[in-house]
Amino acid sequence: MEWQFFLEVLVGGLLAGVMYSLVALGFVLIYKASGVFNFAQGAMVLFAALSFVSIQAMGVPFWLALLLTLALMVLLGVGIERVVLRPLVNQPPITLFMATIGLSFFLEGLAQMVWGTDVHGLELGIADEPFDVGGVFISKFDLFAAAVGGTLVAALALFFSKTKLGRALRAVADDHQAAMSVGIPLKHIWAIVWGVAGFVALVAGLLWGSRLGVQFALTLVVLKALPVLILGGFTSVPGAIIGGLIIGAGEKLAEVYLGPFVGGGIENWFPYMLALLFLLVRPEGLFGEKHIERV
Amino acid sequence: MFYRESGQFKSSYAADSAILTIAQDRLFIAALLALAFVVLPGLGSDYLLSGILIPFLILSLAALGLNILTGYAGQLSLGSAAFMAVGAFATYNFMLRMPGMPLLLAIFLGGLMAALVGVAFGLPSLRIKGFYLAVATLAAQFFIEWVFTKFGWFTNYSSSGVISAPPMQVFGIAIDTPASKYLLTLSIVALMALAAKNMARASIGRAWMAIRDMDVAAEVIGIPMLRTKLLAFAISSFYCGVAGALYAFVLLGTVDAQAFDLHRSFQVLFMIIVGGVGSILGSFLGAAFIVLLPICLNLLGQAFHDTISTQFLANLEMMLFGGLIIFFLIVEPHGLARLWQIAKEKLRVWPFPH
Numbered sequence: 192m193e194w195q196f197f198l199e200v201l202v203g204g205l206l207a208g209v210m211y212s213l214v215a216l217g218f219v220l221i222y223k224a225s226g227v228f229n230f231a232q233g234a235m236v237l238f239a240a241l242s243f244v245s246i247q248a249m250g251v252p253f254w255l256a257l258l259l260t261l262a263l264m265v266l267l268g269v270g271i272e273r274v275v276l277r278p279l280v281n282q283p284p285i286t287l288f289m290a291t292i293g294l295s296f297f298l299e300g301l302a303q304m305v306w307g308t309d310v311h312g313l314e315l316g317i318a319d320e321p322f323d324v325g326g327v328f329i330s331k332f333d334l335f336a337a338a339v340g341g342t343l344v345a346a347l348a349l350f351f352s353k354t355k356l357g358r359a360l361r362a363v364a365d366d367h368q369a370a371m372s373v374g375i376p377l378k379h380i381w382a383i384v385w386g387v388a389g390f391v392a393l394v395a396g397l398l399w400g401s402r403l404g405v406q407f408a409l410t411l412v413v414l415k416a417l418p419v420l421i422l423g424g425f426t427s428v429p430g431a432i433i434g435g436l437i438i439g440a441g442e443k444l445a446e447v448y449l450g451p452f453v454g455g456g457i458e459n460w461f462p463y464m465l466a467l468l469f470l471l472v473r474p475e476g477l478f479g480e481k482h483i484e485r486v
Numbered sequence: 487m488f489y490r491e492s493g494q495f496k497s498s499y500a501a502d503s504a505i506l507t508i509a510q511d512r513l514f515i516a517a518l519l520a521l522a523f524v525v526l527p528g529l530g531s532d533y534l535l536s537g538i539l540i541p542f543l544i545l546s547l548a549a550l551g552l553n554i555l556t557g558y559a560g561q562l563s564l565g566s567a568a569f570m571a572v573g574a575f576a577t578y579n580f581m582l583r584m585p586g587m588p589l590l591l592a593i594f595l596g597g598l599m600a601a602l603v604g605v606a607f608g609l610p611s612l613r614i615k616g617f618y619l620a621v622a623t624l625a626a627q628f629f630i631e632w633v634f635t636k637f638g639w640f641t642n643y644s645s646s647g648v649i650s651a652p653p654m655q656v657f658g659i660a661i662d663t664p665a666s667k668y669l670l671t672l673s674i675v676a677l678m679a680l681a682a683k684n685m686a687r688a689s690i691g692r693a694w695m696a697i698r699d700m701d702v703a704a705e706v707i708g709i710p711m712l713r714t715k716l717l718a719f720a721i722s723s724f725y726c727g728v729a730g731a732l733y734a735f736v737l738l739g740t741v742d743a744q745a746f747d748l749h750r751s752f753q754v755l756f757m758i759i760v761g762g763v764g765s766i767l768g769s770f771l772g773a774a775f776i777v778l779l780p781i782c783l784n785l786l787g788q789a790f791h792d793t794i795s796t797q798f799l800a801n802l803e804m805m806l807f808g809g810l811i812i813f814f815l816i817v818e819p820h821g822l823a824r825l826w827q828i829a830k831e832k833l834r835v836w837p838f839p840h
């Protein structure tokens with residue numbers, strides 16, 4: 192029975208980890224393609240979920256609402272590229288990072304101004320009921336989320352390594368100027384990446400939104416995704432998934448087995464400490480690209 | 487016309503290495519200090535002192551601390567509020583558990599505790615760099631917040647997790663009016679700003695900047711990485727700690743750990759972005775901007791009181807805030823301090839630019 196409980200906690204943690212990965216994926220995408228640590232990813236998740244729910248509330252059917260929101264997110268991505276990033280080409284990464292913090296404030300304000308601050312429910316039509324796998328109960332919804340996450344990661348990994356566009360994205364991430372000089376259209380590339388990141392934000396927003404309700408707290412999932420990100424490495428798509436699994440499982444196990452000894456409530460900082468310990472061994476994360484520094 | 491350095495000769499090394507080399511600058515600073523120390527405490531209203539000036543000064547101090555770490559030493563930190571919390575709670579416990587300890591000593595010791603914690607959380611910086619480090623500093627933010635909420639000892643087992651400032655006095659003078667609180671804060675901030683300015687100009691500041699620009703190169707030319715980086719963390723955390731203690735004791739009076747959450751860290755970070763990364767003056771300008779902006783927006787909101795709901799206003803404030811950050815980064819990545827410098831350059835040749 193003890194063993195079974197452990198397994199249940201472990202599986203629950205792993206599946207929760209996939210949810211974190213979904214958010215981390217948006218970060219990786221943009222970082223990999225443009226070297227920008229996009230803090231606004233959480234705001235984009237909120238924006239996407241809130242837009243979707245509000246559009247649906249106007250009586251628009253599910254798929255059409257999905258398409259409309261997707262169009263909106265792509266538009267937003269292109270807009271961000273045009274207004275925020277283009278004037279900041281070739282600025283140091285820290286400047287771009289700070290710009291995205293500003294962006295996250297802007298988007299949070301905008302989303303709530305346009306769509307209101309009420310908490311919305313979101314129903315995806317997947318029952319959140321447990322089902323039995325050899326005595327271990329697993330939530331159906333979590334399984335669905337994991338499947339979506341897995342598909343997304345596989346698709347993106349293929350995209351980055353096999354397509355011409357994906358390789359262009361990686362070139363841009365490596366060096367803006369060098370990429371421009373071999374004829375990669377930087378502007379288009381960035382617009383595409385932010386569009387795709389908007390799509391990932393939409394998926395994450397829908398799954399998280401139906402779990403937590405669509406509300407301001409959605410932006411906080413960013414804080415869950417960050418340790419996943421540094422654990423897996425900023426530049427690795429599979430790293431986001433593996434990192435998510437480790438963080439998710441570690442967090443849940445620690446909460447259950449370690450929490451009672453220190454008074455509980457450790458899930459806020461434990462993932463960070465876990466990631467920090469990993470980083471002390473591998474400073475670029477598990478799958479991050481090693482940087483050779485030259486003077 | 488009046489802002490010229492012609493005819494001002496430096497005839498000693500001391501004069502050459504003075505902070506303010508131009509007589510007009512010295513005059514300006516002297517006037518500013520006189521205004522701050524003499525005129526404002528006497529003439530300023532209570533609201534001006536404790537509603538605007540004290541928060542401005544305290545947040546400037548925190549921004550100074552972060553600027554030392556991020557602006558000079560180049561280590562991006564998202565945990566400055568946590569070190570403020572350490573300063574506040576340590577000062578509280580020193581005063582509580584050692585009755586009769588002078589306030590200034592308690593604040594100083596509180597700052598030292600923050601410095602110690604800062605060094606502990608700065609250790610990973612020797613191995614982790616850039617954004618990985620920035621995220622790792624969040625570990626400090628969440629961990630410290632959790633410790634102060636979870637363990638009752640730090641708040642003397644107060645049921646609501648709130649600490650309250652005891653009656654304060656410095657050298658026998660009671661600190662209970664807005665004017666005396668303001669003067670205490672101003673004195674501490676002025677002294678520490680001077681110290682920061684001098685550190686930035688001295689060898690340690692240059693070592694920090696070398697590490698910021700390229701740490702491998704800095705190490706190659708013989709700058710001790712371990713000592714320099716940890717010193718940056720220690721001094722930065724000391725500044726934040728003192729700011730936190732003042733924030734809790736002088737500004738609010740009662741405070742809990744939630745006053746030093748991630749939001750506060752970002753607030754301090756915004757100050758140095760808007761003010762100027764790697765500039766002492768910038769810390770003050772940025773703090774002034776961030777303190778004044780919500781007040782101005784509020785006033786503006788009151789003017790349209792009937793037509794706009796508070797919720798709309800709150801969201802508008804967020805949008806404006808974020809928009810301004812982006813605007814500043816695009817227009818002037820070096821912040822308000824750079825604009826000030828440009829204005830001074832312009833003034834030198836005004837009104838005959840040729």
